Amino acid sequence: MFCRDFEKIAGDLAAGRLMEAGKRERALRHASECSACALWLNAERTVEAGLRALTEGAEEGKAPPHLKLALRAAFDRQVKAAPVPIPAPARSRNLTRWRLAAAALILFAVAVALLQGAAPPNSKRDLSGGGSPAPREQSPQRINEPDKQEQKIETNVAKVMSTNRHTRRPATTSDNVARNDETVTDYIPLTYLADATAVESGTVLRVELPPSALIAVGLPAPVERSDSRVKADVVVGDDGVARAVRFVRQDSVRR
């Protein structure tokens, strides 16, 4: 056996691994005749024994006990300081991300739909620009048909007027309720506010105005009763600014 052949199997020989009996015998015979290979074999055995002893060595294999106590204390402090949520298993992280994205999309769509339903673009434009301010007033056919919502507003107006008797010129409560015997115009905007500042909630006040108010908004004044007052519904925003006005004529007073 040559030295280089011996070196190839010296590790197995030192570790006591299984090998062909004849091969083992030849290797040991070579080591007994070659001092260098004998030293090499001894070194292999030393390394093997040392590695095994280090691996098995329990005396140096553990961290000191006080380290565990210190780490546990640090862990408890951290948990108390910042309670941590239970993380999703990493395997389902991608699935969770998709679910979150889908949920966010649905929420966004619902929010947009709610916003559109709560504040139709037409109503804002109508209050700040031309045309009728309220959706219920959009159809000309409905001018003479006050619906329930309108009656509710009118009732609210009556309440407001009852609390503001000294500052406004209220009509009687019975007059404030829109009736079928009334004819009303479209709401006429009184401001040129942008949509962003258009009234989203406010109060409709029934007031009596001098006929000149009709002229001020470009409507013809009733010449037959220039000294009389005309009834009007004024939309007042929550900020107290009048946004629109419509005029009311009772059919009983038609001439």
Added chain:
Amino acid sequence: MAKTLSHSSDEELLRLMLAGDGDAFEALYDRRQGGVYRFALRMSGSAEIAEDVTHDVFIALMRDGRQFDPARGSVASYLYGIARHRTLKRLQRERSFVSMSEDGEDGGGGFDEKLVAEGDPFADLTRSETIDLVRQAILALPEHYREVVALCSLGELSYEQAASVIGCPVGTVRSRLNRAREILVRKLSAVKGPTAKSAPNSAMAAR
């Protein structure tokens, strides 16, 4: 509960730990602290550094445990990876481990004569001496050889896990391990005569 935790996987213990379960943290610590401590000890040769590294590893696990990605390896590999980074950083800073003189990478020269054993090494050296000699020889290895010995030969990691920790191909781990063992043997086979300082095949190649 303790029985349940003892049968739980590392990943499950980590999940519970990150949810604030202190018992899960202790179970994971008990299971993995030995390997981490031994790796740092064999890389540094210092119990103080090994303790500090073990402490830092589990503190890092508390703080950054959510960064663990099972697709990249096991929890053990993750912990060894932190330990390796911390240990190398510490060694670079302090260089406080016991150094042995060596001639180049192979470190064939300058080894103490007591390493030369005639006949059975256990006949001449006690077990503790043998352990000490091997430990010193390992500490004298270049770091990239030392870490594969610490991870694979002395540790509990497979070649694949060690490759994950180090960030190199499995073949590189295997070749480094073979080379490291050869260096160790060469150190321990150093003899008084100059001819015996090299491997037998290089000294007497044509014999």
